Amino acid sequence: MGRRRPDTPTLEEVAARAGVGRGTVSRVVNNAAGVKESTRRAVREAIAELGYVPNLAARSLAGRRADAVALAMTERDWRLFGEPFFAETVHSVGDALAETGVQLLLTLIRTDDERKRFVEYARGGRVDGVLLVSVRADDPLPDMLAEARLPTVLLGRRSGAERVAYVDADNTGGARDAVAHLLGRGRTAIAAITGPLDMYVAQCRLNGYREALERAGLGGGPSWTAEGDFTEASGRRAMAELLARHPDVDAVLAASDTTAAGALTALREAGRRVPEDVAVIGFDDFPLARDTVPQLTTVRQPMAEMGRAMVRLLLAETDEHRAGSRHVVLPTELVIRESA
Amino acid sequence: MGRRRPDTPTLEEVAARAGVGRGTVSRVVNNAAGVKESTRRAVREAIAELGYVPNLAARSLAGRRADAVALAMTERDWRLFGEPFFAETVHSVGDALAETGVQLLLTLIRTDDERKRFVEYARGGRVDGVLLVSVRADDPLPDMLAEARLPTVLLGRRSGAERVAYVDADNTGGARDAVAHLLGRGRTAIAAITGPLDMYVAQCRLNGYREALERAGLGGGPSWTAEGDFTEASGRRAMAELLARHPDVDAVLAASDTTAAGALTALREAGRRVPEDVAVIGFDDFPLARDTVPQLTTVRQPMAEMGRAMVRLLLAETDEHRAGSRHVVLPTELVIRESA
């Protein structure tokens, strides 16, 4: 056996010190019912005196939870790291987890090798489950995890027929509402800057955009959309393209806050006024964007609820409760700041 | 005991299937020497057939490494998440770790409660060590970890008398070189936008700036410096302040790439030309900034080496090798793109 840390007291030592059995100490540590208050206090005292901290490896091994969940993201989405969407996701999941005493572990997966290693890590019992953020439709990771029978929850579906548990917003409805709003304000030359079209979320928003236009008998055609990747730079580039193709554009639906910010820059560079001349609506509505472009109309995703829902689904899978549906779609909300 | 996963084979089952003892299987799994090639192959086969994956909790408990290290960051530095510096750090640490088969876990620590929980998690034996990024001078976390005798390595010192193992760049020297370069180009009205002055890295860069000026007999005075926080927004604001105080400024040393980008924006807004009119030097030199402001002169930190050094120090502490110094200061390098 490897060296032990002689400065790390064990449950047994606490028990000896408190003059009780190990089982009792275990019960106290885990806040289990059925321990006389005086005993409980004595044990607590011994714990404090010895500076006892439970060995988590032993605890996992003995069969309880790992008390940790992983939030994994793949390399292609690495830039999400800098996006408010990701920051907000981590925050909301962290908040939801805080109450449960579960440690949140972020992992970045870049190569297939790392993908494999991560699955082994997870299968090894070091996490209770895995949260996956905005996975590409062709990413094998969710299936690898499912095959390993690991509780998994996706933020964002990979397709309309997603079988892994997921939490998503009503992207189609949100886009439809946004375009309907613009139409209601008299805009008719409405363009769209999409997200990466190999992501279902981007397809949904594009569909919502098209549906709203079709209902108004205004089919836009492919030249009215440009693909971006949620970043500001892509929004700027896409807007420039759209302006070149359609100088008469009078409104734009952008894939995200950040994309919208990029679009605004391009519009200003082209000497267009926002929103008088061209109205812009973006998805997300994060504080960052709100500060930067206060006049922006946005479609809000209920981030806090999404985090809560993800954690709820994951814990349900962990407990094998199967409590309710494994799929959650939350409503979006149009946030109007200024007449568009 | 809680439910076991009947679909998760154990070492023992592999041993039975391969017709060998558990010890042999363990040796094969851990690539230990001293196993006949034919046996090794037989065991590998059994492993594949059963889909065996080692239980990491059991492995840790039995005394070996946790095969994971945590990279922790505190809430105040949350915005670093979006900064290339942080992304680059994670990448370089990830690369250095990839060769060793150790899982990198990122953890965000927001409250004192989470700080405590994280220390318990780490003390619980779930990580071999902790990497800390740009800690504030007054953060208790490093000391909490040291007290728990957990291998810890800081990226960036908290002070000149740092006792915890660290990796840092020669910030004073880098700033001095940068200012010397500017002086050599005939610039004399040189301002500085610093990082948060409760961070040692910011103090060092400020000192380097002052030293270089003093050597040239050009003491700047406090009105020539403005404090930022490494973000672009702070750089823009600080530059505006400096311009208001000293319209005759002809060069600026910025705390980071990103800060420099903000300063450039402010300069452009004020109608100044860069670098003809005002030369700007930023720290870091990341691809992002290079793309955005190609004419920027920068002081480069050797990120890849920093990652390697952090991992090396951490593993040395883990192995109790105490191989060499626990403190590493790497040289910076002035990257000149255009005459300043």
Next chain:
DNA sequence: CTGAAAGCGCTAACAT
């Protein structure tokens, strides 16, 4: 309400 005892799956020493 509490103590004793049986593992959890693995590693590392010790035999063979």
Next chain:
DNA sequence: ATGTTAGCGCTTTCAG
């Protein structure tokens, strides 16, 4: 070269 054995520290029945 390989099998056997003794724990690692904890949770959880099962008796008292």
